[in-house]
Each structure stands twice: as C-alpha cells, then as structure tokens.
Amino acid sequence: MNDIKLVLRNLLGSRSRFALTLVGITLGITSLVVMMSLGTGLRAQIDKQAADLGANLVVTPKGWCAYEQVKVLSGSQLPDAIPAEDLAAIEALDGIRVLPYLTVGSAIGNEPVPVTGIRIAETIQTKRWGLAAGEAPGDDDRAVLAGSAVAESFGLAPGDPLTLRGAGFTIAGVLEPTGTHDDGVLFVPLAVAQEVYETDSRISFAAVQVDDLEAVDLAAARISDAANVSVVSDRQLLASVLSVVNTVSTTLRVIAAVAVLTAAFGIINTMLMATFERRREIGIMKSIGCSNARIFRTFMAEAAAYGLIGGVIGLVVGSVVARFITPLIAQNEFTAFVGGATVDALPPVADMLIILGGAVLVATLAGVYPAARAARLTPVEAISYE
Amino acid sequence: MRRTFAGAAALVVALAVLPLAACNSASPDNTIGVNALTADPLAFTGEVAVEGVVIEADPATGSLVLIDVTEYETCGLTPCASAGMLSLHVPAGGEPTISGALYEGTLPSLEDVVVAVGEVRSGPGGVYFDVERLFSGSQSVMTKR
Numbered sequence: 001m002n003d004i005k006l007v008l009r010n011l012l013g014s015r016s017r018f019a020l021t022l023v024g025i026t027l028g029i030t031s032l033v034v035m036m037s038l039g040t041g042l043r044a045q046i047d048k049q050a051a052d053l054g055a056n057l058v059v060t061p062k063g064w065c066a067y068e069q070v071k072v073l074s075g076s077q078l079p080d081a082i083p084a085e086d087l088a089a090i091e092a093l094d095g096i097r098v099l100p101y102l103t104v105g106s107a108i109g110n111e112p113v114p115v116t117g118i119r120i121a122e123t124i125q126t127k128r129w130g131l132a133a134g135e136a137p138g139d140d141d142r143a144v145l146a147g148s149a150v151a152e153s154f155g156l157a158p159g160d161p162l163t164l165r166g167a168g169f170t171i172a173g174v175l176e177p178t179g180t181h182d183d184g185v186l187f188v189p190l191a192v193a194q195e196v197y198e199t200d201s202r203i204s205f206a207a208v209q210v211d212d213l214e215a216v217d218l219a220a221a222r223i224s225d226a227a228n229v230s231v232v233s234d235r236q237l238l239a240s241v242l243s244v245v246n247t248v249s250t251t252l253r254v255i256a257a258v259a260v261l262t263a264a265f266g267i268i269n270t271m272l273m274a275t276f277e278r279r280r281e282i283g284i285m286k287s288i289g290c291s292n293a294r295i296f297r298t299f300m301a302e303a304a305a306y307g308l309i310g311g312v313i314g315l316v317v318g319s320v321v322a323r324f325i326t327p328l329i330a331q332n333e334f335t336a337f338v339g340g341a342t343v344d345a346l347p348p349v350a351d352m353l354i355i356l357g358g359a360v361l362v363a364t365l366a367g368v369y370p371a372a373r374a375a376r377l378t379p380v381e382a383i384s385y386e
Numbered sequence: 387m388r389r390t391f392a393g394a395a396a397l398v399v400a401l402a403v404l405p406l407a408a409c410n411s412a413s414p415d416n417t418i419g420v421n422a423l424t425a426d427p428l429a430f431t432g433e434v435a436v437e438g439v440v441i442e443a444d445p446a447t448g449s450l451v452l453i454d455v456t457e458y459e460t461c462g463l464t465p466c467a468s469a470g471m472l473s474l475h476v477p478a479g480g481e482p483t484i485s486g487a488l489y490e491g492t493l494p495s496l497e498d499v500v501v502a503v504g505e506v507r508s509g510p511g512g513v514y515f516d517v518e519r520l521f522s523g524s525q526s527v528m529t530k531r
Contacts, residue, residue, distance in 0.1 A: 077422075077425055079422050103427030104425050104426070105422055105426060106425060106426040106429045107418075107426060107429035107430050110418075110431065110434055112418050112419070112422035112425075163429065164426065165426050165429070166428050259445075
C-alpha cells in the first residue's frame with residue numbers, strides 16, 4: 001500500500017472523527033477569511049472615499065477630535081461649526097478651490113437619511129457626477145439631488161415631493177451610482193440647507209483643492225493663518241482613518257487566529273487518539289521493517305491533509321460567507337464611520353494562498369508531537385498493547 | 387450512530403445560536419440613533435425607538451440626557467463636537483411632563499445604554515420626545531402610567 005492510500009485509509013477510518021476535526025479547521029479558516037475580507041474591504045472603501053473627496057486639504061473647525069475628522073470621509077452628520085466669515089477668508093486666498101459641505105440629516109418613512117448641503121454645480125463638476133434622471137437643482141432652489149441608492153431605496157423620482165426640517169422640497173434629479181457613500185445621500189443646495197437647518201450660514205467642513213500640488217503644506221499654513229480653523233491634509237486624514245481600521249483589522253485577525261489555533265489543538269487530539277488506537281498496526285509495520293521515519297511521515301501527512309482539506313473548504317466557505325456576513329459585521333461602532341457603501345471585498349489571491357499555506361503549516365506542526373510519539377514506539381511496546 | 391451525531395451537531399449549533407437570538411429580545415428592533423433623531427425630529431412620525439447612552443440623569447426631576455451610542459463609544463461622557471443630545475423627561479413623581487404624564491419604574495443610571503420608545507411632539511416650549519416606555523438593555527425600566 002503506498003503512502004497516499006495509507007493516509008487516506010487512516011483518515012477515513014473513523015469518518016465522524018475525521019468530519020469533526022475537519023469542521024474545526026474549516027471553521028477556523030472560514031473565520032480568518034471573513035475577518036480578512038472585512039479588513040480588506042474597509043481599507044478599500046476608505047481609499048475610495050478619500051479619492052472621492054477629491055481634496056488635498058480638509059478644513060475642519062478647531063477642536064474636532066480625530067473621530068470627527070474621520071467622519072468627514074464617511075459623510076456622516078457633523079455639526080455646523082465653521083462660520084461664514086471664516087469660509088469667506090479661506091475662499092479669498094489664491095491658488096485654492098474650496099468646496100463647502102454642511103452635513104445634516106432627516107428621515108423618510110422614519111428611516112434616517114443623510115442630507116448634505118453643497119454647491120451643486122461646483123460639486124457635480126469636481127466629482128464628475130452623472131445624472132441618471134432629472135436635472136441638477138439651481139443653488140437657490142428648494143430641490144434635492146438624490147444619490148442613486150437612496151433614490152432606489154425610497155422610490156424617489158424627479159418631481160416627487162419631500163419634506164426636510166418641515167420645509168417642502170422637490171426631487172430635481174437622481175445621480176448615477178458612484179460606488180461611494182454619496183449614493184446614500186440627499187444633496188441640497190448649500191444656501192437652502194443653511195436656511196432650512198438654521199445654521200446661520202455656517203458649514204460643517206470644507207474640502208480644498210490646491211492648484212500647485214508642490215505647495216499643499218504652504219496652502220495649509222495660509223488657510224490656518226487666514227481663519228480660525230484646523231487644516232488636515234488628505235494624507236493625514238487617510239493615515240488617521242487607516243490607523244483605526246488597522247487596529248480593528250489586527251484585532252479581528254487575532255480572534256480568527258485563536259480559532260485556527262483551537263482547531264490545531266483539535267488535530268493534536270485526533271492524531272494522539274489515532275496513535276493510541278493504531279499501536280498494534282504501528283507495531284506490525286515496524287516488525288516487518290517499516291522505518292521510524294516512514295511512520296513519522298505518515299502521521300505528519302495525515303495532519304497536513306487535515307490542514308489542506310480544511311483550508312480549501314474554509315477558503316471556499318469563507319469566501320461565500322464573507323459576501324453576506326462582512327456587510328453586517330461592518331455595521332458596528334468601530335467600523336460604522338466608514339458607513340454607506342457595502343464592504344464586500346475578498347482578500348487578495350496571494351493572501352488566500354498564504355492562508356492555505358498557513359493552514360497546512362499549522363496542521364503539520366500540530367501533527368509533530370503525535371507523529372513523534374508514534375515513531376518512537378518500539379515493536380514490542382506496540383504489539384504488547386491489548 | 388448517524389442520528390446521534392446529527393443530534394449532537396444540532397445541539398451544538400442551537401447552543402451557539404440561542405444566546406444570539408435571545409439578545410435584546412425584549413427591547414424594540416429598528417432603533418434609530420440620537421444623532422439621527424435630533425437632526426430632524428419632526429421627520430419622524432408615529433412611534434419610534436431611539437437608542438442612546440445616558441450622560442445626565444437627575445432622579446429628583448426625572449430628567450435624562452442621551453447621546454448617540456457611537457459618540458459615547460468614541461468620546462465617553464464628554465461628547466464629541468458632533469454629538470446631538472436628546473433630553474427626556476420621565477418623572478416618577480412630582481411635576482408631570484408637559485403632556486401631564488408620570489412614570490413608574492427606576493430611572494436609568496449614567497452610562498446605561500437605553501432605548502426610549504415614544505413619539506416626537508410639538509408643544510408650547512418646542513419639539514419634545516414623549517416617552518412611552520424606556521428599556522435598559524433588554525429590560526423595560528420605565529413605563530408611562
């Protein structure tokens with residue numbers, strides 16, 4: 001009997017034990033794939049949100065904590081905190097282009113909906129939005145430009161009436177999908193939003209594009225001098241968000257690693273039981289000339305097979321489960337700031353291969369002790385069993 | 387043997403799933419956050435359930451102030467700049483609410499995560515949230531008499 005047949009026969013000798021051990025490693029790998037998918041998805045989403053913001057600098061009120069700065073990327077509701085005079089002072093500077101935002105909220109059918117006040121024409125041009133239906137509202141119109149997702153969710157179409165803060169609006173147009181949180185937002189002309197939400201002409205934050213990319217730091221300094229605001233570069237903002245996400249991602253990976261480690265102990269247990277049960281068989285093999293090395297190899301191959309089979313099943317199951325689970329996991333306090341769009345990215349193929357290799361390695365290492373015990377048995381010890 | 391195995395597997399799955407299913411079983415589903423409500427209170431009609439964290443509680447007057455759970459997770463009892471605050475009036479005795487209501491039960495404590503079920507109403511003093519029931523975790527802690 002060749003080694004492969006021997007390994008397969010041994011593995012399938014006790015099918016329920018084989019299945020249960022396999023379930024352990026499969027669950028471990030599945031959880032690892034799901035957690036890595038979440039981390040990868042969040043990072044991809046943040047990169048996309050940052051690119052979509054299209055700003056070299058973000059102007060925020062002084063005193064905002066990192067959490068508020070992070071919420072700039074997600075388009076979450078933020079306070080109206082930058083007064084009109086500060087905005088005017090910033091806009092008076094040369095070499096920059098300013099896009100002010102007022103992020104507020106409302107509800108349709110008791111479902112909360114983000115509402116953002118923007119300069120409609122400028123923002124459409126900067127973000128290169130396309131219109132799927134209707135037209136863009138003018139800067140003084142009591143009209144709404146609906147993101148594609150929010151329009152679809154609530155069945156909004158051009159001409160539909162809408163009430164925001166007790167004021168009557170009309171849906172003027174619906175945007176084409178952008179794949180960012182903008183899809184879930186109702187956009188209102190800035191001046192109208194400021195009036196309806198009674199912000200006394202204040203805005204939440206401003207995105208700034210700098211004409212000379214070599215002079216971004218200089219522009220930041222000029223803005224800080226001109227107005228009582230904080231200025232953060234897109235790189236700093238991205239680094240700040242990614243540091244939070246990396247912490248979350250690392251925590252998730254540690255949790256998944258514990259699951260894999262638990263599965264490894266399951267393999268050790270299974271292999272030790274197999275060693276014990278097959279003492280007589282090992283004794284016979286040794287007495288007919290089978291070397292210690294071959295017995296060691298056979299047991300190691302069995303353990304590795306658990307890792308390989310469980311790893312492959314775990315990758316497939318994890319990839320499927322991740323599509324459904326990660327968007328749900330992403331809706332929590334730690335990651336909700338990314339919000340809006342679906343988090344459904346799978347880890348890169350290279351990471352998948354590393355996971356599979358890791359599963360085989362962990363399973364093989366788990367088999368070392370049982371294999372060594374099996375190889376150390378003397379024929380007399382083994383055959384005298386029973 | 388197979389039936390025993392299947393039964394054992396079903397038991398394990400059930401034991402894993404039951405605690406998840408039991409979570410928040412008594413408190414309402416579909417809650418909204420404090421920030422969402424305070425952004426445009428009058429946009430919410432009929433009965434709504436608002437989830438928040440207690441940052442002020444005065445048992446003498448039955449006053450509570452809630453902030454959004456995400457704000458609390460990040461900034462603790464000192465709310466971030468973006469924190470909306472929801473003031474509730476749920477007196478167990480003494481001065482009743484603007485709608486003349488008194489409540490029975492115990493006022494939640496600081497840092498409790500609560501769900502207030504009620505309606506947004508307009509009164510002489512402005513817009514207020516008229517609480518019907520208050521949950522802390524999965525327990526109903528205060529109810530309108």
